[in-house]
Amino acid sequence: MAGKLDGRVALVTGAAQGIGKAIATRLAADGARVIISDINEAGGAAAAQAIGGTAIAADVSDPAAVAALFKRIETETGGVDILVNNASIVPFIAWDDVDLDHWNKIIAVNLTSAFLVTRAATDQMRAANKGGRVISISSNTFFAGTPNMAAYVAAKGGVIGLTRALATELGTYGITVNAVTPGLIESDGVKASPHNQAFEFVEMLQAVKGKGQPEHVADVVAFLASDDARWITGQTLNVDAGMVRH
Ligand SMILES: NC(=O)c1ccc[n+]([C@@H]2O[C@H](COP(=O)([O-])OP(=O)(O)OC[C@H]3O[C@@H](n4cnc5c(N)ncnc54)[C@H](O)[C@@H]3O)[C@@H](O)[C@H]2O)c1
Numbered sequence: 616m617a618g619k620l621d622g623r624v625a626l627v628t629g630a631a632q633g634i635g636k637a638i639a640t641r642l643a644a645d646g647a648r649v650i651i652s653d654i655n656e657a658g659g660a661a662a663a664q665a666i667g668g669t670a671i672a673a674d675v676s677d678p679a680a681v682a683a684l685f686k687r688i689e690t691e692t693g694g695v696d697i698l699v700n701n702a703s704i705v706p707f708i709a710w711d712d713v714d715l716d717h718w719n720k721i722i723a724v725n726l727t728s729a730f731l732v733t734r735a736a737t738d739q740m741r742a743a744n745k746g747g748r749v750i751s752i753s754s755n756t757f758f759a760g761t762p763n764m765a766a767y768v769a770a771k772g773g774v775i776g777l778t779r780a781l782a783t784e785l786g787t788y789g790i791t792v793n794a795v796t797p798g799l800i801e802s803d804g805v806k807a808s809p810h811n812q813a814f815e816f817v818e819m820l821q822a823v824k825g826k827g828q829p830e831h832v833a834d835v836v837a838f839l840a841s842d843d844a845r846w847i848t849g850q851t852l853n854v855d856a857g858m859v860r861h
Pocket residue numbers: 628629630631632633634635652653654655658673674675676700701702703704705724752753754755756796797798799800801802803804805
């Protein structure tokens with residue numbers, strides 16, 4: 616059966632585990648040729664092997680690594696059609712412990728990375744002249760003002776701003792640019808962090824009850840990546856079972 620993403624090349628950053636891995640799995644199931652890029656080389660390779668994709672390790676906050684990543688994508692696939700900016704550090708840190716080193720690290724990995732990767736991807740998309748999709752994973756913490764992650768919340772708000780501005784500049788090239796804001800999701804990263812204790816509280820605030828799973832986000836990303844979403848750009852789709860309304 617024909618897949619909705621047959622013939623497309625999709626890059627998912629930070630896809631060795633968690634939400635990124637679920638997105639990569641879903642895009643591959645929809646027919647895309649998926650490239651997983653993660654700073655965790657072994658994890659990225661295993662995730663790519665499981666879905667018949669390609670792993671290219673890179674630290675997406677490092678300009679040289681991002682340049683090398685896109686050079687390989689160009690050589691091996693001819694260029695990316697779908698970009699999913701997902702790589703992130705999800706911290707749990709009280710405001711009193713937020714110093715400049717922490718701030719700079721979180722902004723670099725969670726916001727500057729989106730600039731670097733989107734810069735390279737949209738250059739490649741425009742050179743190929745066949746449109747494209749940019750989908751960035753932000754967070755509903757931007758709407759909720761969630762504590763213990765101030766730099767992260769600021770970076771995720773920046774991702775939404777970048778999304779809105781680029782949608783305007785890139786629409787004329789047939790490139791749509793959207794963001795997704797998950798609520799609390801039971802990812803590998805969350806399971807290994809203090810955020811794992813927050814599910815009961817968050818469920819109380821959700822309209823639909825249950826624990827958010829990586830697949831809940833992956834399904835929405837697959838929609839935004841597909842032709843069905845061709846008339847949607849500059850938007851932020853909130854995927855949190857109705858916890859916050861914006
Ligand atoms: N899990 C949640 O509750 C939740 C909620 C809202 C938004 N999000 C967002 O969803 C996305 C995925 O989150 P997750 O919970 O699956 O995280 P996770 O910690 O399980 O996975 C993050 C992945 O990013 C990779 N990564 C980290 N730094 C990198 C770098 N510099 N270069 C390349 N790869 C790097 C890690 O190696 C890891 O594989 C993130 O953007 C996160 O901010 C998560």
